[in-house]
Amino acid sequence: MKNKDFFKGLIYGVIFTLIVSLVLNTGCILFRKFVTKEINYETKAKSIYKLMKNQYVGDIDKDKMFEGIYMGMLYDTTDKYSRYISKKEFESYKISTTGNYVGIGAICSVHEDNTMYIKAVYKGSGADEAGLKQGDEILKIDNTSVGYENYSEAIELIRGKENTQVNLTIYSPTTKETKDVKVTRKSISVPTVAHTVLKDNIGYIKISGFEEVTYEQYANAYNDLKKKGVKSLIIDLRDNPGGLVDSVAKVADDIIPKGIITYTEDKKGKKEYIYSKDGELDMPLVVLVNGGSASASELLSGAIQDTGKGTIVGENTYGKGVVQTTYSMNDGSAVKITTAKYYTPKGVCIDGIGIKPDVVVKSDKDYEPVIITSEKISCDEKNDKQLAKGIEILKSK
Incomplete structure (x- = not known):
């Protein structure tokens, strides 16, 4: 009996010591059971809000609290591209996609x-x-x-x-x-396209992103180069993060032969195709890409590669082969959700893989992305290894 009492007392003593230690190391903690009749997501959220409203010692910003809930609904439960956009952010977002x-x-x-x-x-x-x-x-x-x-x-x-x-x-x-x-x-009107004429009558077009204004700017640049007598073309998509599908599809339509530009497939297996019409590029083409080339720029380079319309030069692209749809809310906010995967004309989804160039050329260590500030641009033909390789390829054709 004495041994039993001893061990019982020892156990109680250890438990008491642990409780004291816990309180001393974590501050004063009070445990209360909050009983709800139903356990579901909506009821739980309401219960937590009620507790905060009635019990929290400080002031509560209800708007900020629920903004956090909205963000949390998409955080870590979906892919990295889906997210909640606040009203203020959405206003800026809409402006950014217009290019104005x-x-x-x-x-x-x-x-x-x-x-x-x-x-x-x-x-x-x-x-x-x-x-x-x-x-x-x-x-x-x-x-x-x-x-x-x-x-x-x-x-x-x-x-x-x-x-x-x-x-x-x-x-x-x-x-x-x-x-x-x-x-x-x-x-x-933010310039997303700039152009110039390189040596040996090679035209050069830099596209920094695909916004609403991009196709018109691209068409103007190409027409100007044609008037100046260029015989071949380099399209620079390095560090182009993408943009609007409609915009890149219009550019692709002017380049690749009649057929599929891309197609998308949603979670139900429904496919939607985007086609090019008559009127393809009538000169040799090189496309420059790197790890910063993503999304819509990969869509364009993938279509050019699959149709054999040009030579892809540079480094493996980013690998974003999914499409986001933005749904606006009644309060002016929005939710951007990944709704489909897109595929190249040959049926390849490059998400997480990227596009491997036909000719791999590593960029220089001191390479810096070119920022387009006007429709004209100057190029470093000697020190830009990827550009130099593109020129070399076109001179041989």
Whole structure:
């Protein structure tokens, strides 16, 4: 009996010690059982909200709470492309896909030291007219200091109504001067296509993305090159993240022969085909790609490769072979969901695989993506290995 009492006391002592240790290491924790009649997702969410509303010691932002719920419904339960888009984000998203917006006409980023700077200036924009240059640092926007911590807020401060002005405090690393500059916000059609003529009458077209304005810009670029007498063409899709399917299909229609451009298949097995019509490219073609070439740019390069219409040069592409559909909500927000996989003309889904170039050429270590700021562009034909290989291939044809 004594042994039994001893062991019983030992067990109780260990349990008590563990409880004390737990409380001391985690703070004061109170356990309460909250009973609900039904256990389902909707009831559980309502129960948690009721607890927070009635028991939480602080203030609750109901809108933020439910925004988190909406995001959570798509987080980690679907692929990485599906997501919830808030009303504010959706307004910006819709503008970004048109290729038109109101602003100062500069692409901004942040240095490693958290300083906000101008990465590129669009030709003819308010920033261009105000004399802002690539590399200029933005210290203040309307007397508000800006940097990495408030970068999103800074972008919102720069935006505004057309023909209004914003005051920027600019530091120029070139002149070592700091000055205040008033910049007029203007309506801008962002160039997604730029072109030039290379040696040996080779035309070059760079496409940075596929937006609503892209096909018209591509057609204008191609027609200009034809007038200048080019005999072959390089289309540069490096670091092109994709865009609108309708836009890339129009470009593909001008390039590949009559037939399938691509087709999609949804979860029910329903297939939808996109076809090219009469009127294909009538000159030798090289397409440049790399690991930053994704989605719609892979759709175009895949169609060109499968139809034998051109030679793909560069590095393996990203491998995004799925299509997202954006559904708008009544409150102005939206949900973007992956609804189908797309396939090349030969029936290959490149999702997670990418497109292997016909001719593999690794990029230079110091290669940097070209930012299109106008319809004209200059190319480094000597130091760009992938471009040089494309020129070499076309010269042999």
